Amino acid sequence: MPQLPLLWPAIAFAIGLATIYMQSIAWSMFLFIFPVVMVLMLWKPSQMVGAWLIVGIVWGFVNFWCSAERLYVDPQWFSGDQKVTATVVSAEDYQHYSRWRLQGITNLSHAIAYGGDAYLYLNKNRRIAIKTGQTIALDMAFKQPHNQQNPHAFDYESYAFHQNIALIGNAKSTPVVVDHHADFLDTPRYRIRQLFSQLPEQERGVLEALVLAEKNHLDLQVYEAFAATGTAHLLAISGLHVGMVMGAVFFLVYFILRRRERWIVELPIEMMAMISALIVAILYAAIANWPLPTQRAVLMAVALFVAWRFRSQVHPLQIMLAVFLFILILQPNAIVSLSFWLSFSSVAALIAWANVWITRGQQDESRMGGTDSSWQRIYGKVRGFVQSLLWISLISSLVTMPMIVESFGRIAIYTLIANLIMVPLYAMAILPLALLSSMCAVMGLDEIAYPLLHLNGVVVQLGNQWVITLQHWPWGNLWIKPAPWWLQLNYAMLMLLAGWLMWKKRMRIALPLLFFTLALYIYFGSQEPQSVDAHATIIDVWDVGQGASTSIHFQDGEEWLIDVPGEFSAKFNGGTMVADELRGLGITHIDTLVLTHAQSDHMGGAMRLLDHLNHVGELWIADVPSNHNHPQLNAIIARLKREDATVIWLSQGDHRTLNNQSRIDVLWPPKGYNPKNTNNASLILSLQLPTGQRMLFPGDMEAKTEKDRRFFEQLSPYDLMLIPHHGSRTSSTVDFVARVHPRYAVAQVGYGNRFGFPKNEVIDRYENIGAHVYRSDQGALQFSIENNISIAQYVPLQLKYNQLWLYFHGG
Numbered sequence: 001m002p003q004l005p006l007l008w009p010a011i012a013f014a015i016g017l018a019t020i021y022m023q024s025i026a027w028s029m030f031l032f033i034f035p036v037v038m039v040l041m042l043w044k045p046s047q048m049v050g051a052w053l054i055v056g057i058v059w060g061f062v063n064f065w066c067s068a069e070r071l072y073v074d075p076q077w078f079s080g081d082q083k084v085t086a087t088v089v090s091a092e093d094y095q096h097y098s099r100w101r102l103q104g105i106t107n108l109s110h111a112i113a114y115g116g117d118a119y120l121y122l123n124k125n126r127r128i129a130i131k132t133g134q135t136i137a138l139d140m141a142f143k144q145p146h147n148q149q150n151p152h153a154f155d156y157e158s159y160a161f162h163q164n165i166a167l168i169g170n171a172k173s174t175p176v177v178v179d180h181h182a183d184f185l186d187t188p189r190y191r192i193r194q195l196f197s198q199l200p201e202q203e204r205g206v207l208e209a210l211v212l213a214e215k216n217h218l219d220l221q222v223y224e225a226f227a228a229t230g231t232a233h234l235l236a237i238s239g240l241h242v243g244m245v246m247g248a249v250f251f252l253v254y255f256i257l258r259r260r261e262r263w264i265v266e267l268p269i270e271m272m273a274m275i276s277a278l279i280v281a282i283l284y285a286a287i288a289n290w291p292l293p294t295q296r297a298v299l300m301a302v303a304l305f306v307a308w309r310f311r312s313q314v315h316p317l318q319i320m321l322a323v324f325l326f327i328l329i330l331q332p333n334a335i336v337s338l339s340f341w342l343s344f345s346s347v348a349a350l351i352a353w354a355n356v357w358i359t360r361g362q363q364d365e366s367r368m369g370g371t372d373s374s375w376q377r378i379y380g381k382v383r384g385f386v387q388s389l390l391w392i393s394l395i396s397s398l399v400t401m402p403m404i405v406e407s408f409g410r411i412a413i414y415t416l417i418a419n420l421i422m423v424p425l426y427a428m429a430i431l432p433l434a435l436l437s438s439m440c441a442v443m444g445l446d447e448i449a450y451p452l453l454h455l456n457g458v459v460v461q462l463g464n465q466w467v468i469t470l471q472h473w474p475w476g477n478l479w480i481k482p483a484p485w486w487l488q489l490n491y492a493m494l495m496l497l498a499g500w501l502m503w504k505k506r507m508r509i510a511l512p513l514l515f516f517t518l519a520l521y522i523y524f525g526s527q528e529p530q531s532v533d534a535h536a537t538i539i540d541v542w543d544v545g546q547g548a549s550t551s552i553h554f555q556d557g558e559e560w561l562i563d564v565p566g567e568f569s570a571k572f573n574g575g576t577m578v579a580d581e582l583r584g585l586g587i588t589h590i591d592t593l594v595l596t597h598a599q600s601d602h603m604g605g606a607m608r609l610l611d612h613l614n615h616v617g618e619l620w621i622a623d624v625p626s627n628h629n630h631p632q633l634n635a636i637i638a639r640l641k642r643e644d645a646t647v648i649w650l651s652q653g654d655h656r657t658l659n660n661q662s663r664i665d666v667l668w669p670p671k672g673y674n675p676k677n678t679n680n681a682s683l684i685l686s687l688q689l690p691t692g693q694r695m696l697f698p699g700d701m702e703a704k705t706e707k708d709r710r711f712f713e714q715l716s717p718y719d720l721m722l723i724p725h726h727g728s729r730t731s732s733t734v735d736f737v738a739r740v741h742p743r744y745a746v747a748q749v750g751y752g753n754r755f756g757f758p759k760n761e762v763i764d765r766y767e768n769i770g771a772h773v774y775r776s777d778q779g780a781l782q783f784s785i786e787n788n789i790s791i792a793q794y795v796p797l798q799l800k801y802n803q804l805w806l807y808f809h810g811g
């Protein structure tokens with residue numbers, strides 16, 4: 001084993017940072033840390049492991065506390081509309097809105113300071129042409145980042161905190177540019193965007209992601225295909241891309257400078273080539289506006305350059321550990337970055353086992369001897385290149401798989417096949433052509449830039465079609481539940497054993513063990529529980545913002561979902577939220593999806609939900625003209641039919657008895673019903689369980705439906721119901737509430753929603769008849785129904801350091 005004096009200091013420093021940056025206040029952890037420090041000091045006194053651990057804790061705490069102080073927001077920022085000026089540092093345009101990142105924010109309404117950045121959201125009617133670096137003035141309404149209150153929700157508050165953002169603003173007036181100064185690189189960026197805009201959306205999105213780190217034009221179908229095939233890393237500027245650029249520039253400059261004998265003698269050719277490569281890499285990152293992964297990639301490049309300049313007999317892993325510490329010291333919040341850990345774990349594994357295929361390659365070369373013909377040598381080099389790619393893809397995929405599954409919930413079955421084609425394609429064709437055409441566009445050489453661009457577009461399209469094809473192979477889009485601790489431990493131990501066998505050159509044992517471990521992980525990870533609770537029906541009402549989504553888990557394991565909201569074209573919406581929550585429960589399929597009506601706050605997230613599930617059995621929708629004629633709903637129906645799901649059109653009077661003897665009745669609408677307000681065409685379901693409890697799911701019906709005798713006369717008291725139309729004044733009439741007389745009523749509303757839902761008078765009507773009223777924005781609700789109904793509302797238990805700072809600051 002190599003001597004790695006930085007190994008234990010790096011591990012100790014990382015643990016110290018993680019103790020702070022994981023953000024949970026667990027005093028028991030601190031009580032545990034100090035005995036560990038003492039043990040480490042006695043065990044590794046020469047490497048000062050305990051001291052490194054303390055330094056990590058102190059360094060993390062100081063940086064975290066400084067960030068919390070900088071991001072403190074005075075309550076006056078939220079007191080109505082604010083007149084502000086700010087500098088735009090990035091701008092992303094989507095179909096229905098734009099998102100700008102602002103710095104240097106000055107509040108003209110109140111003389112109050114704020115040291116962080118902010119996200120500004122603008123509706124499409126308030127968009128203006130903007131360049132990064134320009135200063136704008138406008139009226140804004142601010143709020144703080146807010147998590148969806150679900151057990152397995154993405155921690156958006158922490159994400160925003162680590163992005164230096166504590167304010168989210170909505171434009172209340174059209175921005176006005178007050179300072180036309182722009183970033184000196186904005187003109188080159190503008191020319192590059194104009195160049196890429198000549199391509200179709202799918203190809204344009206890929207090239208903008210590669211060169212400018214902008215993903216707002218990245219086609220969702222393409223993104224999902226890359227993610228499903230384990231090639232999504234190619235769409236983010238990372239160490240791979242910076243390395244490819246540096247390598248290409250280094251060899252180009254090295255080749256040119258060696259053309260003259262005098263230059264070879266008089267010039268430090270290697271040094272000049274390395275400096276040139278480093279300058280181009282920094283320029284590449286600057287053009288891309290310095291996203292965090294690119295910053296880390298360039299930091300790594302600088303560190304490796306220094307290591308190369310003062311090189312000695314140092315093991316590559318030692319250099320990697322130095323870079324690891326270097327980045328964590330400069331950017332302590334990298335400790336919670338998934339991309340950081342994915343990069344370093346895969347690089348460490350590749351370095352650790354590099355001697356296996358290097359030694360085998362040398363042995364193969366010595367066996368072949370020097371008598372080979374030229375074609376045999378070419379064949380040997382091609383075979384070695386392919387084998388190296390396979391090894392790199394295999395080891396990187398196996399090492400990072402637990403992190404990817406835990407974070408994203410999917411396994412890329414065809415990652416080896418995909419990367420075998422896509423990595424060389426991007427390294428040798430797509431990225432070089434993209435950079436070359438961009439450089440020509442910046443220099444005004446359009447007659448060269450455009451032919452190169454269109455050639456690149458053809459190559460990008462071929463790559464896109466390849467990954468899309470792989471995604472549609474059997475198991476090409478496989479989602480699995482979070483792995484239990486025993487499966488993670490089993491995977492780690494068996495992989496370490498396989499790695500040790502590889503190190504010892506015992507490949508005949510190591511390779512079968514690798515694939516056996518992988519198969520075991522996939523098999524147990526993909527097994528769903530027969531039921532969340534075999535003795536009860538579980539109804540979960542999720543916090544999905546201003547929308548509605550409810551899942552039902554029956555005793556026999558059948559899974560239902562009623563509604564899923566979101567913007568139809570959004571990458572993240574209610575569909576992704578609900579899929580994450582279901583996966584947290586061990587569920588990766590839906591037997592029946594019910595969409596009550598064709599409005600975005602009830603069905604806009606359906607397509608993204610389908611992207612994140614293995615299977616949907618049935619779709620239930622109302623048999624009314626507003627559904628038959630809705631283009632987005634028709635797109636959902638067409639996709640489900642392609643995936644062999646059954647589409648069931650329902651109307652008043654239909655009913656179904658489930659395998660567990662639960663009965664579902666369709667109370668509304670009549671077939672072909674065509675009201676002016678599509679809320680009144682909502683599919684309204686009544687559920688009665690075998691134990692006798694009754695539930696009402698009314699969609700967004702309004703007073704007109706509530707008063708219709710054809711509907712009203714079917715009603716009787718319910719144990720549990722969702723409040724119609726999110727608690728709007730247009731529904732929940734006095735007679736209706738008295739007729740259904742629920743024991744429990746839930747208003748599905750978004751935190752701080754602009755409609756002011758639920759309305760106080762509506763809540764009063766339910767409480768006046770003795771109902772217990774709950775709100776989904778105060779935490780997801782779970783109703784466990786057996787002989788009785790038990791209720792649990794999710795409340796986050798973790799107290800975060802940035803929240804603790806507010807207490808100490810007096811906020």
